[in-house]
Amino acid sequence: MNIAESSVRYPITVIVRVLLVIVFGYICLNFLSIELKPETEQPVLVIFTRFSGAAPEDVEGEVTTRFEEAISGVSNMLYTQSYSMIGQSIIVVFYKPGVNLDLAAAEIQRNLDRVKDLPREVDKPQIFKASDRVSLPVYQFSLTGKPDIVTMTTWAEKDIAPRIRRIQGVGDCQYDGGRNREMVITFDAERMKARGLTVSDLKRFIDRTNLNQSASYFVEGTREWSVRTVGELLSAEAFRKVRISKPGDPIVYLSDVARVEDKYERPDSYCRINGTEGLIFNVFNQVGSNLVQTVDQIDLELKKLQKEYGPLGASFRKTYDQSTYIRDSVRIVRDALIEAIVLVLLVLFLFLKNWRSIFIVATSIPVSIIGTFIGMYLLGYSINVLSLAGLALSIGMIVDDAIVVLENIYRHRFEEGKTIVRACVEGTREVGMAAFMCTLTTAAVFMPILMLRGEIGTLFGPVAFIISCAIFLSLFDAFTVVPMLASRWMTKPTEPSPLWRKVLAPLNLLDKIGSKVSQGLMTLLHYFLGGLRRKLALIAVVLVLFLVSYKILPGMGYLPTGGTNLLRINIETYEGLSLDENSRLMAILEDRWKNIKGVRHVVSTPNRMVFRNLIYLVCDPEEESGVSVQQIAQEAFRSSRDLPLKSVNPVRFPLFGNIYSRSNVVDVRIMGKSYDLIDGIVKQIMQIGAETRGVVFRYTDLYLRKPQVEIRVDQERAAHYGFDVKDVADAVEAAIGGQRTISQYDVEGRFFYIRVKEDENLFRSVADVANIILTSPQDSKVHVPLDSLATIVTTFGPLQINHYNAKRNARVQLTIQDRPLSEVFEEVVSRIRREVPFPLGYDMVPFGAVNELYKLVEAIRFVFPVSVLVVYLLLVMQFQSFLRPLSILLSVPLSIIGANFLVKATNIPLDSFTMLGYIMMVGLVVKNAILLITYAVQLIEHHGVSRDQALVLAAQRRMRPIFMTAIAMVLGMLPLALKRGAGAEIYNGLATAVVGGLSVATLFTLIFIPVVYTILDDLKNRWWKVKPLTLDEIDRTT
Known part of the structure; x- marks a missing residue:
């Protein structure tokens, strides 16, 4: 008794299984945390040491270098960066993923304790987990009012910050603008x-x-x-x-x-909120916490603080809340998910025109989606933009197997006249292996992705698992729920009533169009099967289209360059300006920028160090103001041109990475000993950046004119x-x-x-x-x-002395816009190598997104071929042939043609998520070819039909389920491709690549794959004349 027969005979068992999946899936959903994206932060420790009044050279010699030597041998360390500034030393230690930072901090502390005879003015070094200091705070609030700044600082240190830190889910709470007695x-x-x-x-x-x-x-x-x-x-x-x-x-x-x-104490900086001096608090969440719930708890605590300190003249105000962006992002993806379900149901109605059949197929959607939450809970995944996008992407694939099984049951029942039970059992069994292999090949392409490590593995892994889990659950549903429901609900189509005919009248036109398309495809198939020259001409056309599509592709980027509604603007004044003069210039900018349309709050921190003057603009969502964050950044930059400033660099807080390592930045380090020589190299690189198309902002951390x-x-x-x-x-x-x-x-x-x-x-x-x-x-x-x-x-x-792995260096960053990262980097580096002489012992080292991009390229060079190889070997197992699967795999280049042209036409950046769409296509596009070739082989081997006739019959009989599943998948992903708003940059490229690739591959599959199959079959018959042995021959040989 197979699984379909068991499901037909024991329907209660199937219903109980479904209910168990739904119940436990719903329970697990309530335990999943909600966040913007999977946690990708690299384990980082920061060693912060004050050396009051000391010059950068003295801080470097007396503190930074000695501490770097002390920690040089700590375990699991990748590299260090350090900054020696006036009065303080900062050493950032980067660790391998998975390191326990508490144990690492203890090891660092033991090593630092061995450093003796430090100057008296050197404070005890502080060690903290501070990768989040350059990451996006999840919550920001201000404290202003009548009390003096020292009183508010005392409140912040003794009560406010500790209370916020005690909230479940809060990793840290830091404040700026405070001053001590x-x-x-x-x-x-x-x-x-x-x-x-x-x-x-x-x-x-x-x-x-x-x-x-x-x-x-x-x-x-x-x-x-x-x-x-x-x-x-x-x-x-x-x-x-x-x-x-x-x-x-x-x-x-x-x-x-x-x-x-x-x-x-003598201030090094001030803090103003909308022009009023005060304190600003930045709150960071714990890894794995439910960010939305954490923010709700902070809101409640802020109300309590206002109630307690309000009578003393204090005023608390929330200035930024990341949960708003997350809620918007989740809402947009949720809407895309709902729209995908509706579109898929419309496709089913268009093809089936039978509510019972639609219901039978549609049951796979809730079961598969809710069941996936169980796997997400067990693996510790969260509800975020990527995980929801994975569910939305899987909608079209979820109904795929159910459609194939139901279509075959329908043919066995009403075209071949079998009983309903026999039709359900035999119809499911006939396409069972093909459906299983289709699902297996789709899931198999994600296996290499699950093997990736680092940031890419963290981001892609959950998407790969969610889609794989959803489609395997849908396959189980197709083998159990579909035949069980079909055996009881499927009825022979009847002539619709006059009213219903009027409702369905518009669909008749679509049926006629579909019929014309089908006839046209069959005509083309007959034509190209008519001779070798025609076959070779078709292959030549496809090859030319492939080469053209490859040539028009833009350069690659690393991660989507979109960001949140928080804009950080770094204002560099000229070396030597006093804090009061820096503050005066910043006040002018604050007054101008608060009037820019779309700006909700202005938070500024004037600083003694000319490169640390910061203004944060908290922006309204574009949907409310009609102004994008990028437009606000450009207006802020334009309005500052008349002031005596060295540079103004607006940076939108990115979705990925941090403010110092963004996906649209060419980041290089110039290594050497003499800052005079490094300065000459940096100036030449900055000039090259100014002359490079697409570079909109330039930045260096080299300041030698103090x-x-x-x-x-x-x-x-x-x-x-x-x-x-x-x-x-x-x-x-x-x-x-x-x-x-x-x-x-x-x-x-x-x-x-x-x-x-x-x-x-x-x-x-x-x-x-x-x-x-x-x-x-x-x-x-x-x-x-x-x-x-x-x-x-x-x-x-120097105003600041930087080290990378204990060596002096200077950083140059070129922010790009409207050009791919790889193109700009290759152009800039090519010019540097040609035009900038490097003395012996001096070198340029790529950093940040550029490094990660080339790691991504290496990963794709591994993942894509391995995915194709895994699919090929699975097909070899299915067809018991090494040659037949090659014709199926040639549907992959067809999909690449469609994806390339659509990505170019829609101006979608070719980043890592877009590349994930290309990898997904490998598993998706072969499904149609598998259905086609599997049925043709059955006709040839079991029914004695000639090869060409079998291919034509297979194309005719499998055209309807192929079109139905392909259109369902395309329309299921279309909302993700078209959505705009918070977080849409993440999945737009992925969905666009799949929509383009699947659309073109579906049309070409019915013609190109049969033609290629015949050519490969002819070659096999001509050059490989080995006949299969009979059982008697095998016995005699043994």
Whole structure:
């Protein structure tokens, strides 16, 4: 008893199976998380270290290089990037996929603890999982209002950020714009000199006074007492009363020689939200969390915070919410899914004109879709744009097997006159192997995709699994539910009523058109089977079309270049501008950009570092404003041209990658030792970028024109007065930027720095620096001006020093528009190799999307041939022949012709998702050829029909199910090809390639495949005259 017969005899069992699939599928659906796309973040750790006031060269030498050496041998590390800037070192460590970052962080910490003798001003390094710092936040909100910025910073650190981090699904919450308190002790150099005091004396007295120290414990009877000396200073007044006189000298208090103020620390940046200073919070989600639910919980928490802090004058406002984009993306794909189902049902109605038959076939759709959720849950997949697109793409394929089985049952029942039960059993059995092989070959093309690793494997894997799972469930439905329902519901078509005839009248025209198309195809088939020259002429035409379609294809891109509604604009001012001047320029831009149509919020962060001035524009959806994010970016760029800015670079937060590694950016690194030589190379590359068509923005992270004052100490003269270089450096640092004491002061459990410095108003020129008075460490009565010990020189230095794998480098990025990434990269690199000389030891290394693109090309070179090979071997098994499957596989070039022409005509970028559509076609287009050749072989071998006549009969009898399934698949994918809006860039190219390829291949299959089959069969008969052995001959041979 086969599966079809069992299903016909035991319908209750089939119904229970279906209900179980639906129930468990629905349960699993409720446990699936919802997100924008599969998580593709690379495991990354960031080591952040503050080195207050230090120049980039000093940060590089004292911190970055030493830390890089310490972590060079950590396990599972791929590479490192580091940035040495004024006052801070950032080292980014990239790991292999799957690494446990908690264990990796512990290993990093152990290695860093071995680094000793760091300068006092170097803070303890912080290690955090921070790949998301350059990724898209899922939620952004602001804090503004009447309280001062220090109060709001205290709230943020002690309460707001921790509460947001505790929400389930939140990975981290970071805030910008905060400022901490600082006890600033501004000394008077003349008063210090008069009393014979130095900065070191001040710091020493403060540290010895501002002290809490434990003294172990003692036991009294049964009680244990701990002993602790308490002397910490808790207010500015307490600091003013610190005695700083030396033994034997008159009593001197700190207030006698210095001004003590509890104030803000000196800011490195500001943060403004719609023109109002405040704090901005960026929230990042945990991997695998349900983003939509997480955002809903943050909304609730924000309402609670407003209720608590509102009476204190605080105002919380949500500025950005990624769930809105996700909801829109999911809605669009869901609509495409529904539209695909409706279109497929219309196709069934067009061909079958029988509601019972339509219902029988349509049952496979909900069963297959809902059943797929079980597999998604078991493998940990989420509901996202890609997974829903996979379901939408499978709609046409889901009904494929059911259509083939039902059509054959119909023929056995009403054309051959068999009983309904026998027709269901034998009809299903007759096409069972062909249907199974069709489904197997479709799923087989995805097997190599499931073997891919990295970002491409993460993105493509779920799509491949979802489609494979859906079509296998539909195959099971075709073998069980379809014959079971057909045995009870299928009836002989009756003459429709007059009313129904009027309803169906418009379809008669379509029937006539279909009949004409069928007659035309049969005429062409007879014509091309009429002689060898005609056959070769057809093959030549197909070959020419294939070559032409290949030539017109554009260059390749990596991933879709679309993005979210958040625009990040990097504004570079000229080196040397103060923070206040940067802030003034940014305020002008804020005022202009808030009036651009489609801009909802403006968040700005002016910075001391000229390349870190950022403005975020939160944009309305294009459907609401009628203005795209790209148009807003262009308007923002145009409106900034009259300002003295070095560059304005708008970047839309991408769907894939991060703001520094985008799919429309040619990214190269120039490696070398001397920044002067690197600078020359970078300038030439930037000029080449300016002359390259399609390059709209240029960016480099090389900044060498930061004005600086160099103090070159004369060591002999300094030694004469008892100074060494360190003494001079400490004195200059204390006078201008200030020096921290070892101790800190405590305010309600938060510890703040104590800084000793001279009045900053005294330093307004280089001459003021030269007049700094130094007190000899050997004799406090000896005072020497700085220019007596050193030469004061004005020069320029780097604003930031970058390393890649501990080597100096500079980055050049060229943002492209309306041209493929591969074309621009090849053109730019070709010119660089010809026109830019590289000294020995200097080289250019591609990075980012370009690297990933070539990995993709290598992956496709593996996946596509392997997919074809797997399909071929499966066909060899089915036909027990190595030659017959070749005629079926030649339907693949037919599909490539259609896909190439449609991709070119619709201006779809040839990115990785479009290429996935090409791979899918391998499994889809061979299905029609399998049905055709399988039936022709049955006629030849079992019914004695001649070869050419069998091919014609097979084309006639299989034309209806071939057209029905092909049109169903094409129309099922058409909504995805035509959709626009949030996330549509992901699946437009994939669906377009499949629609074009399948449409052309279906028309050509009925003519081209029979012609090729006859040629291959003639060659076999002529050159391979081995006859199959009979059973008796096999026995005698054995």
